Amino acid sequence: MAVPHDQEVTVNGRRYRFPAEPTVVVCLDGSEPGYIEAAIAQGLAPNLAGLIESGANLIALSAIPSFTNPNNISIITGRPPVVHGIAGNYFLDPETGEEVMMNDPRFLRAQTIPAAVAAAGGRIAIVTAKDKLRTLLAHGLDMSSGRAVAFSAERADRATAAENGLSAVLAYVGLPLPAVYSAALSEFVFAAGVRLLERFRPDLMYLSTTDYVQHKAGPGSRLANDFYAMVDRYVGRLDAAGALLALTADHGMNDKHLPDGSPDVLYLQDWFDARLPCGAARVILPITDPYVAHHGALGSFATVYLPLGTDLAPLLGALAAAEGVTLALSREEACRRFELPPDRVGDIVVLSGRRKVLGTSRARHDLSGLDEPLRSHGGLEETRVPMIVNRRVGLPPGRELRNFDVFEVALNLAAGRGKPLPATPAASPA
Numbered sequence: 001m002a003v004p005h006d007q008e009v010t011v012n013g014r015r016y017r018f019p020a021e022p023t024v025v026v027c028l029d030g031s032e033p034g035y036i037e038a039a040i041a042q043g044l045a046p047n048l049a050g051l052i053e054s055g056a057n058l059i060a061l062s063a064i065p066s067f068t069n070p071n072n073i074s075i076i077t078g079r080p081p082v083v084h085g086i087a088g089n090y091f092l093d094p095e096t097g098e099e100v101m102m103n104d105p106r107f108l109r110a111q112t113i114p115a116a117v118a119a120a121g122g123r124i125a126i127v128t129a130k131d132k133l134r135t136l137l138a139h140g141l142d143m144s145s146g147r148a149v150a151f152s153a154e155r156a157d158r159a160t161a162a163e164n165g166l167s168a169v170l171a172y173v174g175l176p177l178p179a180v181y182s183a184a185l186s187e188f189v190f191a192a193g194v195r196l197l198e199r200f201r202p203d204l205m206y207l208s209t210t211d212y213v214q215h216k217a218g219p220g221s222r223l224a225n226d227f228y229a230m231v232d233r234y235v236g237r238l239d240a241a242g243a244l245l246a247l248t249a250d251h252g253m254n255d256k257h258l259p260d261g262s263p264d265v266l267y268l269q270d271w272f273d274a275r276l277p278c279g280a281a282r283v284i285l286p287i288t289d290p291y292v293a294h295h296g297a298l299g300s301f302a303t304v305y306l307p308l309g310t311d312l313a314p315l316l317g318a319l320a321a322a323e324g325v326t327l328a329l330s331r332e333e334a335c336r337r338f339e340l341p342p343d344r345v346g347d348i349v350v351l352s353g354r355r356k357v358l359g360t361s362r363a364r365h366d367l368s369g370l371d372e373p374l375r376s377h378g379g380l381e382e383t384r385v386p387m388i389v390n391r392r393v394g395l396p397p398g399r400e401l402r403n404f405d406v407f408e409v410a411l412n413l414a415a416g417r418g419k420p421l422p423a424t425p426a427a428s429p430a
Helices: 033-041 046-054 068-077 113-119 170-173 184-197 210-214 222-240 268-273 312-321 329-339 403-413
Strands: 006-011 014-018 021-029 055-062 088-094 100-103 124-128 146-154 204-208 246-247 265-267 282-284 299-304 323-329 348-352 358-359 382-388
Touching: 006 021, 014 100, 014 403, 021 184, 021 403, 046 055, 046 146, 046 222, 046 348, 046 382, 055 268, 055 403, 068 113, 068 204, 068 382, 068 403, 113 204, 113 382, 124 184, 184 204, 184 210, 204 246, 204 323, 210 222, 222 246, 222 323, 246 348, 246 403, 265 268, 265 382, 268 299, 268 358, 312 323, 323 329, 329 348, 348 358, 382 403
Parallel strands: 021 204, 021 246, 124 146, 124 204, 265 358
Antiparallel strands: 006 014, 055 382, 088 100, 246 382, 282 299, 299 348, 323 348
16 A cells, blocks of 8 residues: 555654654664764774764753663654653562563553554554564564564564464574574564564665674774674665664663672662661662673662552662662652653662662572673663764754654654754753
């Protein structure tokens, strides 16, 4: 079905033009700007350098908490967590009192941009590194239509036409099934994107990688440079295939360890148990997911549930004074400041600084999988991310970008898209 290029879709109160050409949005998991800058400086990313020279090289701020799930869903819906409801990888379900993964579409409260484009007649492709995101990102797509494909690199060998819109994915992509803890998982995402662009010709495609490399190595390291050289090769192929290409990230990454290489952790459950009856507080770490080997479930954002009637003021004051804590906020203040859904946040929200992570109890964290000094994310120090587009971008004066503005930038503001559509302002996470 041919769709007029001047058609618009409205998603969560924001207007987007229907793609006038194949449009590819990439979330480079964990990619603070320094990784790309270092690879370019060492001559390892000529395609990214070319995009920056001829297109747009912008900086955006991620959503808080600066974790994978809330930011991928913010990107795909164009809105912050207060709108879409995904406030972490993991949360305390108030209906059951159980701690659960927030990767079931029943937790999603907003339509996705690809689903809206699909409803308008567009062809959609979504490829993720890990399967934890696939069902959320593909929510609202009809896999039986022949016009939608969504699969993960992690489970590419299990893809079916009924569930994923495509079977025999390994043969289709031409690569073996990659290991979950590997750079090859992200390479599979890019290789799949190139093949889909060549054969399926989607109107809109979303590719989301994994931050395995970024958790292990900083900008300019050999491991990181090798990874971004690989990314650069696929960026060049996507660009050469004629796609409008926009890259951003879900969060950055920082060293979170002491000089001896051990993690620099404030164990919040132990902290609260020393001040309240043991077990009265319940600390939730939203970074938690099935893939904790590379971060030990240690990040820079935590939320704490307290017994009804607990006086928060002395606890907030003591937390704010604790070494490495950037912010200790009540639920109301945290939700207002960071645009979070109040029913999915505890009584207290804690953010730690550039070098500090937050844990529950020392005995509850298995750190045996950390074969390198800890690098992690989640706080304010990991919100600065790149936004690179292979077209000039007409950004309104004074506009501060969020990573979840990337579809607006690609569909509404990139060169050749005509007069920009009115933007919906979003508050800063700072």
